[in-house]
Amino acid sequence: MISTSILSIKDNLGKNLKKLDLTSTDFMHVDVMDGIFVNNISVAYDVYAELLDSCNTPLDVHLMVSDVKKYIDDYRELKPVIITFHYEAVDNHRDVIDYIRSCGIKVGMSIKPSTKVEEILELLPYLDVVLVMSVEPGHGGQEFIYDSPVKINELDKIRKDENYSYLIEVDGGVNDITSKLCNNADILVVGSFITSSDNYEEQIEKIRKTLD
Numbered sequence: 001m002i003s004t005s006i007l008s009i010k011d012n013l014g015k016n017l018k019k020l021d022l023t024s025t026d027f028m029h030v031d032v033m034d035g036i037f038v039n040n041i042s043v044a045y046d047v048y049a050e051l052l053d054s055c056n057t058p059l060d061v062h063l064m065v066s067d068v069k070k071y072i073d074d075y076r077e078l079k080p081v082i083i084t085f086h087y088e089a090v091d092n093h094r095d096v097i098d099y100i101r102s103c104g105i106k107v108g109m110s111i112k113p114s115t116k117v118e119e120i121l122e123l124l125p126y127l128d129v130v131l132v133m134s135v136e137p138g139h140g141g142q143e144f145i146y147d148s149p150v151k152i153n154e155l156d157k158i159r160k161d162e163n164y165s166y167l168i169e170v171d172g173g174v175n176d177i178t179s180k181l182c183n184n185a186d187i188l189v190v191g192s193f194i195t196s197s198d199n200y201e202e203q204i205e206k207i208r209k210t211l212d
Contacts, residue, residue, distance in 0.1 A: 002188055003026060004020055004029060020195070024201065024204055029191075034064070037137075060169075076105060081106055082129055083106075085100070086111075087110065088112055097109070107129070110130075124162070131189075132148055132170045132171070134174065144174065155184075167187055169186065169189060174189060190207055
């Protein structure tokens with residue numbers, strides 16, 4: 001599956017969201033940044049809420065924030081399929097997992113490039129999605145970290161060995177070259193490779209061909 005990140009859309013956000021909504025992307029990936037957990041700050045919730053209200057594509061919300069529950073309360077109103085929070089942002093992981101699930105939303109948890117899979121082992125049975133960051137979170141357009149597939153493959157092995165059902169998502173620097181390295185991931189977050197092009201659908205199809 002492809003989750004197209006809207007973070008890299010710099011101009012005419014409303015117009016380009018409508019354009020993306022007409023493509024075959026499986027999700028719109030909504031990055032939320034607070035300037036605290038990461039240095040960058042994303043578009044305000046009210047702006048996203050107004051612009052995304054008319055879109056039919058399922059939403060995949062990625063919270064790169066420190067006050068996780070506050071942002072869950074905001075973004076749950078957009079009825080996303082997935083809300084993902086960062087392992088590194090909270091201490092009470094199970095509470096956050098349970099809170100997202102109580103909203104009727106699939107629970108994702110993301111890990112930074114420096115966080116090892118071993119650190120999240122006890123949480124894996126409770127997750128619907130594990131998001132592997134293949135760049136440092138907070139900025140679009142970074143280059144793919146080439147040892148990221150090691151984590152993806154490790155998570156896939158654990159999933160098979162333990163009969164877990166979480167999906168594996170990878171985010172950062174994904175294009176039609178690096179996507180080939182992520183064959184054990186279920187969801188690829190793709191940003192500027194798609195949204196910097198004049199033809200979104202053509203770029204999406206380039207990614208899909210690498211997954212066949």
